[in-house]
Amino acid sequence: MRRIATSLAARLRRSRVLGSGLLLMTLAACGLVRCTPSPLGLAETEALYSDPLDPPAGPMPVYYLGHSLIGRDIPAMVAQLAGHDYAVQLGWGTPLKSHWEPDEPINGFEQENAHPHYRDAREALESGEYGAFVLTEMVEIEAAIDYFDAPYYLHQWARLARDSSADTRIYLYETWHRLDDPQGWMTRLDADTERYWEKAMLRTAMNYRDGVQPIHVIPGGQVLARVVQDIEAQGGVGPVTSREDLFARTEDGGLDTIHLNDLGSYLIALTHYAVLYHRSPEGLAFDLRRADGAPAVSPGPELAALMQRIVWDVVTTYPKTGVAQRPKVGG
Numbered sequence: 001m002r003r004i005a006t007s008l009a010a011r012l013r014r015s016r017v018l019g020s021g022l023l024l025m026t027l028a029a030c031g032l033v034r035c036t037p038s039p040l041g042l043a044e045t046e047a048l049y050s051d052p053l054d055p056p057a058g059p060m061p062v063y064y065l066g067h068s069l070i071g072r073d074i075p076a077m078v079a080q081l082a083g084h085d086y087a088v089q090l091g092w093g094t095p096l097k098s099h100w101e102p103d104e105p106i107n108g109f110e111q112e113n114a115h116p117h118y119r120d121a122r123e124a125l126e127s128g129e130y131g132a133f134v135l136t137e138m139v140e141i142e143a144a145i146d147y148f149d150a151p152y153y154l155h156q157w158a159r160l161a162r163d164s165s166a167d168t169r170i171y172l173y174e175t176w177h178r179l180d181d182p183q184g185w186m187t188r189l190d191a192d193t194e195r196y197w198e199k200a201m202l203r204t205a206m207n208y209r210d211g212v213q214p215i216h217v218i219p220g221g222q223v224l225a226r227v228v229q230d231i232e233a234q235g236g237v238g239p240v241t242s243r244e245d246l247f248a249r250t251e252d253g254g255l256d257t258i259h260l261n262d263l264g265s266y267l268i269a270l271t272h273y274a275v276l277y278h279r280s281p282e283g284l285a286f287d288l289r290r291a292d293g294a295p296a297v298s299p300g301p302e303l304a305a306l307m308q309r310i311v312w313d314v315v316t317t318y319p320k321t322g323v324a325q326r327p328k329v330g331g
Contacts (some may be wrong), residue, residue, distance in 0.1 A: 019260055022320050036151060038210065046319075048206070048214040051095070053169065053322040055278035059084035060131025060277065065157065067094040067138060068108075068259060069175045069220075072115065072291035077269035080288050082277060087119035087130075095138040096153035103293035108122070125157075133157075133278055134218060136173040137257065141196045151204035158205065171275065174200060178222040178256040180246065189225040189241065197221075202320070216322040219314055223271045224264070226310050239263065239302030262290065262297035264307070266304075270311045275321045280312040292304035 008327050040048075059082055065091055074087050089099065099106065099121055110199050125133065135157055137144045154172065155264040157320030161168045175199045205214050208251070228243045240246060246264035250254040260268065266288065270281040286304035288296050299307065316326045 016023045016060070017225045027061045028130040029104075036149075036206060036208040037209075039199050044212070045198075045203050045206075046211065049319040049322070052319075052324040053216070053278070056100070056276070058130060060276075061129055062134060063119070063121075063130040064088040064134045065099055065121050065175065066134075066136040067091050067097075068112070069267070070113075070134070070136060070137065070173065071259070072117075073262070073296070074263045074269050074272065075117070076291035077265060077288050077296070078272045078276070081269060081273045081281070082165065083286055087117050087124055089113060089121040089124075095144050095148040096135065096150060098155060100153050100156055107300045117291075118254065121157075122160070125161045125168075126164045130161075130165075130168055132169045132171060133161045134171045134173050134272070136175055137201065139175060140175055141175075141177070141201075142193065142314055145196065151201055152208075152217070154205040155208050158213075159210065162213065169276075171216050171218050173218040173272075174221045176224055177258070178226065179243065179255070185243070185292075186225060186228070189221050193219070193222060194252045198320070211243045214320075216320070217320040219270055219318055219320070219321065220268050221270055223311055223314050224268065225308055225309050226314055227267060230306065230310060237306050238300045239297075240299075240303055263299050263303070266296065266299055270307055271315065274311050274315045275323060278323045281311060282310040284308060 003175050062075070062078070062084055064086065065088070071090065072090075072091060075088055078084075079086050090108075091106040091114040092112065094106050094108075097289065098104040100218065135154070137150045137154065138148070141150070158170045160233075161170055162226055174193065176187050177185070177192070182190050202215055202217065206215060222310070224246070228246070231237045231240050235241070240263060244255055244261055246267065248259045248261040248264075250256050266286065269288075270284070273284070274281050282305070284304075285297045286301065290296050298304075315321050315323050320326055
């Protein structure tokens, strides 16, 4: 096969007519180059999400795959809200490729998985024991798409989960980027849902040749943007006056521009709960514990109520969550 490919490449390089595009097409036909499909069309994509999922009958085991924007505390908080079991495999800034390929390093693997809820990702999914599989891609998402074959590995993980259990619900967790992003933090949140998380990731991953099945979305970035807009427009709600108050602090007291604190983690945990269980989070508890058992900083009743209301509004007006949508006002 290698000799055939070399001969083809040499012949094509000598041709002034065929060019490099036909070379890649020919090598792909020989199985020597991975072909990334174009994104699934908008009409086909909308059709996939026209019917919502059925709400789960009760608590279901959830498996999480990703990095520190999942972290330990968010799965633990969701479990407290829902009463389900869960397991995780995490790293630091880890692309899906590194989780998939056995020879790829996973930075921070030992530190992030040194707890009872760790379970090897392949073993977990192949067991067929999980009702939902939540995975996310590294940040910077643009770099993950350009250099780490993000749509392909999203497809691979989704296919593994479905091959192991047709009943497993698969969710791409949409995250965010650094507060000091040069394009502007809110500008990125407004633009990235469609251009990266949907078009480049979701619609491409669903358009590989072995069949199109929907991958649903947990819209963490969208929820974070809406809550920040609302709080900053009001001049503050409860203990939060600006976006920085939802983010963690470094050991020296500086602002961590990417990782959430307890208040931000609570917001994202509400989002996971609402999408996974098709239930409004309004009225849920807001005094929770971190993964290590320590009490989390409480948002208090006013901020918790605002977060819960906005989460449900976003989840029920974004069909890709798989949750039944509210009718449009005046429609």
